[in-house]
Amino acid sequence: MKGFEFVSAKDARHAVALMAEYGPKAKILAGGTDLLVDLKSVPEAPPAVIDITRAADMKEIKVTDRGLVIGALATHGEIMSSPEIRDRYPALVDAAHSIGAIQTRSLGTLGGNLVTAVPSLDSGPALVALEARVTIAGAGGSREMPLIEFFVGPRRTALKAGELLVDVVIPKKNLGKPAGFQKFGLRKGQALALVNSAASFWLDPAKKVFVDPCIALGAVAPTVIRAPKAEAYLAGKKVTPEAMAEAGRIAAGEAKPISDFRASADYRRDLIAVLTKRSLEGALAVAERNQKESRK
Numbered sequence: 001m002k003g004f005e006f007v008s009a010k011d012a013r014h015a016v017a018l019m020a021e022y023g024p025k026a027k028i029l030a031g032g033t034d035l036l037v038d039l040k041s042v043p044e045a046p047p048a049v050i051d052i053t054r055a056a057d058m059k060e061i062k063v064t065d066r067g068l069v070i071g072a073l074a075t076h077g078e079i080m081s082s083p084e085i086r087d088r089y090p091a092l093v094d095a096a097h098s099i100g101a102i103q104t105r106s107l108g109t110l111g112g113n114l115v116t117a118v119p120s121l122d123s124g125p126a127l128v129a130l131e132a133r134v135t136i137a138g139a140g141g142s143r144e145m146p147l148i149e150f151f152v153g154p155r156r157t158a159l160k161a162g163e164l165l166v167d168v169v170i171p172k173k174n175l176g177k178p179a180g181f182q183k184f185g186l187r188k189g190q191a192l193a194l195v196n197s198a199a200s201f202w203l204d205p206a207k208k209v210f211v212d213p214c215i216a217l218g219a220v221a222p223t224v225i226r227a228p229k230a231e232a233y234l235a236g237k238k239v240t241p242e243a244m245a246e247a248g249r250i251a252a253g254e255a256k257p258i259s260d261f262r263a264s265a266d267y268r269r270d271l272i273a274v275l276t277k278r279s280l281e282g283a284l285a286v287a288e289r290n291q292k293e294s295r296k
């Protein structure tokens with residue numbers, strides 16, 4: 001690895017100031033599980049690596065009047081053990097648990113995962129299915145956008161030079177929205193997703209119909225995508241195994257998976273159908289558990 005200056009930011013604002021000082025080639029270091037691998041092979045070292053791991057204002061997981069705010073520095077392990085997340089969003093816990101092994105989950109952060117923006121990233125679909133938004137800070141101030149728009153291509157995000165991903169927010173309207181997550185890789189652990197899928201919906205307690213269904217898919221297009229035709233098919237329909245299976249088939253037709261050395265496009269389409277159905281079943285299990293608990 002080539003030499004570089006190493007500086008530490010005490011909070012998000014300081015990190016933005018350091019980025020402005022060292023210029024667009026400076027690199028942010030969070031958990032380092034991706035960055036350190038990359039730094040070993042780059043032809044030219046960055047002028048500085050800006051360590052943000054001490055920025056306490058980017059670590060918190062809390063419910064505020066914006067919704068559930070997850071700091072970009074929250075690690076996958078912290079997401080798995082957060083009571084705020086565990087009780088409301090088992091899908092986010094399942095997505096975090098599917099990332100690498102315990103060492104990767106202990107160091108790797110949510111922000112780092114989203115900024116790498118690889119098509120198979122595991123935190124993306126579960127958050128997109130909950131219509132998460134991201135907060136971005138730069139020298140000119142802060143801005144917010146839907147997470148789905150943050151991904152602009154494979155390994156490309158909407159971050160401009162000098163900008164920092166500060167947090168991810170699940171909006172208030174989706175606090176406690178039942179969701180499910182599924183991933184299929186070539187091994188049970190330490191494998192990238194061939195397909196990952198997440199779904200959320202509110203279950204109307206009286207009519208037992210899908211309300212506001214939302215389906216997100218990963219590793220089947222250059223970025224995480226929604227499946228709007230499958231969502232429209234489900235909206236207002238009775239919750240049945242047949243409807244969930246049909247939504248899976250529709251979602252498979254909406255994606256544009258590729259064939260590569262890991263799987264063919266046809267195999268991936270079959271996976272989309274199966275995993276979408278299972279994500280919907282996962283969301284249903286959460287919805288039924290919530291309804292049972294609210295009757296106690």
Ligand SMILES: Cc1cc2nc3c(=O)[nH]c(=O)nc-3n(C[C@H](O)[C@H](O)[C@H](O)COP(=O)(O)OP(=O)(O)OC[C@H]3O[C@@H](n4cnc5c(N)ncnc54)[C@H](O)[C@@H]3O)c2cc1C
Binds near residue numbers: 100101113190192193
């Ligand atoms: C063995 C192994 C297994 C893995 N398995 C999986 C897996 O199954 N699923 C999966 O999705 N990923 C996996 N990963 C990838 C990786 O661990 C995750 O993407 C991780 O969450 C990255 O976070 P980090 O904090 O380590 O990022 P870093 O390596 O610190 O940073 C990654 C990139 O994001 C930038 N960055 C980080 N934080 C910010 C921020 N807040 N604002 C702006 N830029 C930022 C950095 O400059 C860098 O370019 C694996 C990695 C390894 C090494």
